[in-house]
Amino acid sequence: MRAFTHRTARKFALAGAVTAAGLLLAACGTEDGMSGMDHGGTSASASVTVSPSATAAGGEAGAPGAFNDADVMFAQMMIPHHQQALEMAKLADGRAEDPEVKKLVAAIEQAQDPEIRKMRAWLKGWGKPESPAMNHGGMAGMMSEQDMKDLAATKGEDFDRKFAELMIAHHDGAVAMAKDEQRSGGNATAKKLADDVVRTQSAEVAQLKKILDRL
Structure with a gap:
């Protein structure tokens, strides 16, 4: 009876050890299986999948969603248009x-500099x-090389007057292109920028006209 008791006890002890080991392994497997899940915002939240159009060079935000030829043309034409406006502003x-x-120059x-970066990211x-594909000189409101030379040759009130005259024409061209995008564009982000161009540059044209009236 005593031998039976010892053997039985040893069997129960061994079974308990095996069970404990099994539970430990199961726990480790569960922990490994959960390692990729979100435990209060750890590893999973740090891994973000970004669509191809979401970001571009320099970390600028893209223009997600569908787009059409009008959106592409708007960005391609507005970039050099803005660049020339910045060149005119630097002459001030x-x-x-x-x-x-x-x-107004400031x-x-x-x-316009941030808008250029945005449109480059879209493209x-x-x-x-x-x-x-078209020549920049054919875009509405673009200054000729001679216009830029004439502006650079002025100073003081003469510069202020000529700058206002040229920038009014330049802004009018930008507004016309933005209105084309409003009518024909398909991308919501591009059309939002077109709305901003129409609003801000129309207001600046009105301001420039007032400046001309008093110079």
Whole structure:
């Protein structure tokens, strides 16, 4: 009876050890299986899948969603258009005299440089080239090389007056292109930028006309 008791006890002890080992292995397997899940915002939240059009060079946000030829043309044409506006604004340094002209120059630089980066990101996300097929000189409101030379040759009130005249024409061209995008574009993000261009540059045209009236 005593031998039976010892053998039985040993069997129960061995069975308990096996059970405990099995539970430990199961727990480890469960922990490994859960390692990729979100435990209060750990490893899973750090892994984000980004669509091809979501970001582009420089980390700029893309223009997600469907797009059409009008959206592509808008970005391709507005980039060099904005670039020329920035070139005109740079000429104001050391030449502009009127405080309101200087303030307007700063506003143009602040708005249009980020917009250029946005549109470049769109084109990259869409897999389209930055340069349009047409000549930049054929775009509405673009200044000729001679226009830019004449502007650079002026200073003080003469510069302020010529800058206002040329920028009115330049902005009018941008507004016309933006209105084309409003009518024909298909991408919501691109059309939103077109809305911004129409609103801000129309307001700046009105401001420039007032400046001309008093110069």
